[in-house]
Amino acid sequence: MEKVLGLRCRECDNKYPKAPLHVCEFCFGPLEVDYNYEEIKKRISRRSIENGPENLWRYADLLPIDGEPTDGHNTGFTPLIRAKNLGDVLGLNELYIKDDSVSHPTLSFKDRVVAVALSKAKEFDFDTVSCASTGNLANAVAAHAAIAKLNCFIFIPADLEIGKVVASLVYAPTVVGITGTYDDVNRLCSEIGGVYPWAFVNINIRPFYAEGSKTLCFELIEQLGWKAPAHIVAPAAGGSLITKIGKALKEFHRLGLIDKPNTKIHVAQAEGCGPIVNTYKENGDFVKPVRPNTIAKSLAIGNPADGIYAVDTVRNSGGVGEHATDPEIVDAIKLLAATEGIFTETAGGVTLAAAKKLIANGHIQPDEPTVLAITGNGLKTIEALENKTDSTHIIPPQLNAFRKLITEIGEGPVEDSA
Numbered sequence: 001m002e003k004v005l006g007l008r009c010r011e012c013d014n015k016y017p018k019a020p021l022h023v024c025e026f027c028f029g030p031l032e033v034d035y036n037y038e039e040i041k042k043r044i045s046r047r048s049i050e051n052g053p054e055n056l057w058r059y060a061d062l063l064p065i066d067g068e069p070t071d072g073h074n075t076g077f078t079p080l081i082r083a084k085n086l087g088d089v090l091g092l093n094e095l096y097i098k099d100d101s102v103s104h105p106t107l108s109f110k111d112r113v114v115a116v117a118l119s120k121a122k123e124f125d126f127d128t129v130s131c132a133s134t135g136n137l138a139n140a141v142a143a144h145a146a147i148a149k150l151n152c153f154i155f156i157p158a159d160l161e162i163g164k165v166v167a168s169l170v171y172a173p174t175v176v177g178i179t180g181t182y183d184d185v186n187r188l189c190s191e192i193g194g195v196y197p198w199a200f201v202n203i204n205i206r207p208f209y210a211e212g213s214k215t216l217c218f219e220l221i222e223q224l225g226w227k228a229p230a231h232i233v234a235p236a237a238g239g240s241l242i243t244k245i246g247k248a249l250k251e252f253h254r255l256g257l258i259d260k261p262n263t264k265i266h267v268a269q270a271e272g273c274g275p276i277v278n279t280y281k282e283n284g285d286f287v288k289p290v291r292p293n294t295i296a297k298s299l300a301i302g303n304p305a306d307g308i309y310a311v312d313t314v315r316n317s318g319g320v321g322e323h324a325t326d327p328e329i330v331d332a333i334k335l336l337a338a339t340e341g342i343f344t345e346t347a348g349g350v351t352l353a354a355a356k357k358l359i360a361n362g363h364i365q366p367d368e369p370t371v372l373a374i375t376g377n378g379l380k381t382i383e384a385l386e387n388k389t390d391s392t393h394i395i396p397p398q399l400n401a402f403r404k405l406i407t408e409i410g411e412g413p414v415e416d417s418a
Ligand SMILES: *Cc1c(COP(=O)(O)O)cnc(C)c1O
Pocket: 108, 109, 110, 136, 137, 213, 235, 236, 237, 238, 239, 240, 241, 242, 298, 299, 345, 347, 348, 375, 376
C-alpha cells in the first residue's frame, strides 16, 4: 500500500489522483494531500525518525513524495534555541525560538516548502519551476532550481527589498517584477499557468508544497523531547504555515508519536496587512481581502489562499490572533537581536511583537512552554532598520581620536594605566 492516497477537497471531500491540481472542480475548494495513516503507522516510530537524516526528510513518511527525495538534502533541522535572555525580559520561564532564520540554503522557512515542491515537480516530470512570491519563496525556488538544474521563472512585486531581489537574481533565474501587489502577481501567475506548462510551486503544486510547512512543527516537537509546547506563535502570509502546524500536531498524535497535544496556535500579522488576524478579532466567517501597507513585505498577502483555514486552526486550538504595527516590528527585531543574538527579518519582528501582546494580555502564562517561529533572516530586510539603530562612530585611525570619542559618548572602561 502507498502512503499517499491522492488529493482530497477540503470542502466537499471529493477525491483526486496525485497530480498537479489544486482546486476542486465541483466546489472550487482547495485540494489537500490525503494520506493513508494506517499504512504510515506501520512504518513510523520515534526511533525511525531519530535514525533518519538530519534534514526535513527524516519526516519523509509524512511528506507527499513517492520515490527518493531529490531536493532539500541540507534543508530543515534548524536550531531550537532555549531563549533564556528573552524569556527573562518577557517574564517567561520556558521560551524557545525555532530559528529558521538560518535555514539552508536561503535563510527562511521557505526552503522547507520548496524542498518538497521541487522533489514533487521532478516526479511530475516538469522541466520548469516558477512561483508568485513576496521574496523569500522567490529566493528558495531560485536556489533550489539551480541545484536541481530546472528552468526557473520568478514573479515578484517590483517594489521588494533589494536584499530579496538580489538573493533571487544571483541564482540566474528569469526574474519578473510586476508593478502591483503580491495579489496582482498571484493572479497573473494563475493566468500564465493556464498557458505555460510549468510547476508553479504555490499554485498548481500548492497541495504538495504546503506539506513541507509541517516539518517546522515536527522538528520542534522532536527537539522538545517529543513534547508539544503549550503555545506556538507563528506568522501568516497565505496562511499555510499556521494551517500545517495544526495538521502536524494532529498527525504526530494520530500516529502515536506524542500524547494528545494541548497546544494553542497563535497567529501574528502586521497591522498594515492582517486579514487573517482581522477575521479572528472580528469573529468573522470569511477573510476580507485588504490592500497591504506594511514593512513586513514577506507577509504582505492581502487575499490569503489558506486564510480561513488558518483562522479555523487558531480558533480550534484555543489560540489568538495579534497584530503588530511597523514601529512594534522594528522594536521586536532589535529586542531579539539584543537578547538572543538572532537577526530576524520583519516577519520575525511581527511574531515577537505579537507574542509580547499575548503575554501582556495573559494568553501566555509565565510557566507555559512557548515556541516562537522565527521564519526569516534580517540581512534580507535591512531597509526596515535604516536610521532605526545607533549609527557608526566614524573616526580617523588615531588613538587620540578614539580617546576623544569615548569621553564624548561617556561609555566604556576606564583606561588601564599599568
Ligand atoms: C512566507 C512566509 C511566512 C508565512 O507563510 P504562509 O505559509 O504563506 O502563511 C512566514 N514567514 C516568512 C519569513 C515567510 O517568508
